[in-house]
Amino acid sequence: MSGISGVAILGAGIFAKEAHLPALAALGASAPPLKAVYSRSEKSAKDLAQTAATILKLSSPPSVYFDNDSSSNLDVLLARSDISSVIVILPITTQPAIVLKALAAGKHVISEKPVAADVQSGLKLIADYNSNFKSKNLIWRVAENFEAEPGYQAAAAAIRAGKIGQVHSFKAEKIDYIDTETKWYKTPWRTIPDYQGGFLLDGGVHTIAALRVMLPHPLTHVSGFASLNKAYLAPHDIIHAIVQAGPGVSGVADLIFASPTKSRPAGSEFAILGTNGWLSVNHVSKPGVSGSVIRVIIHSIVKSKDDTEVEEKEEIIDEPGIGVQAELASFFAAISGKDDGKGLGDPLAALGDVAFIQAALNSGGNLVDLTQLLRGD
Known part of the structure; x- marks a missing residue:
């Protein structure tokens, strides 16, 4: 990449090998050369x-x-x-200190x-970055x-273009099977998590981030219940929540x-769902395509000029699952002075995803104001 020196990967876990390295390979010359790797x-x-x-x-x-040398x-x-x-691809509670260490050394960080791990530590980290770096x-x-x-971005663009009218309702559902033999569970820091929510925090923020991108208004309030169904997934493995996202927009989120x-x-x-239609978003497999595909199905109401006839128009958008590649491309563009303006990777927006999980874990059915929580009140 012209004008940019090398990049290093800090952390040698599964996601570094199976997601970040292939993403760097796909980016080719548009990514800086990988000069170094670090692990404990x-x-x-x-x-x-x-x-x-x-x-x-x-x-x-x-x-x-590596450490000890x-x-x-x-x-x-x-x-x-x-x-x-x-x-930086390190355990959740380890990352903040390493982020600050890298920034103090004059490095750009993703x-x-x-x-x-929680809103309080996230606010402190963001304040430190804003003040010092x-x-x-x-x-x-x-x-x-x-x-x-690109799939969630396409859904967001369709909503903002008015293809389903004014949004009023939504549903988010994440159902996953985790057993003690899966490679993700066998990661030591996940087996005995030292952070709230276990997999609900580590994986659940993905679902909330997708909602955040697609909905026309931020998530503002949540009332939920958390529970533990499988002892080895302690402290919690289920969240059911009712969510508000701006005036007149509400929905449910099941993790x-x-x-x-x-x-x-x-x-x-x-x-x-909106006043003029609906859309759905799912990960699907597509013949001839390696990896997952995010499919957006849009159903829009089409009325005749005199409103006497109504029909549904269907549009299907398939986008490859290349989120890691896309986020890295955007980051590398930004550090080379060519910010794409997509607003990806904003730490406070990402902390909003953590705030949702934290609120739902602790709600006990009471209403939690997410905006207030993010202010540190």
């Missing part, structure tokens, strides 16, 4: 470096950094002048969602790939990581 352990850092060399077709692996630790990596940005033209973004997905079977009930992941 030497073994995992070396493993990531070798995987990177294969996926990115590098002539040699990126440099390896003062000559090859994170401080040494961050001191490199040929690295201008870092991708850190994986959620922005923080934003004025230095250092960019920090939160990598929320659902926010960046369930306790499905009893791998099969799931049929239904839409998202459904949004």
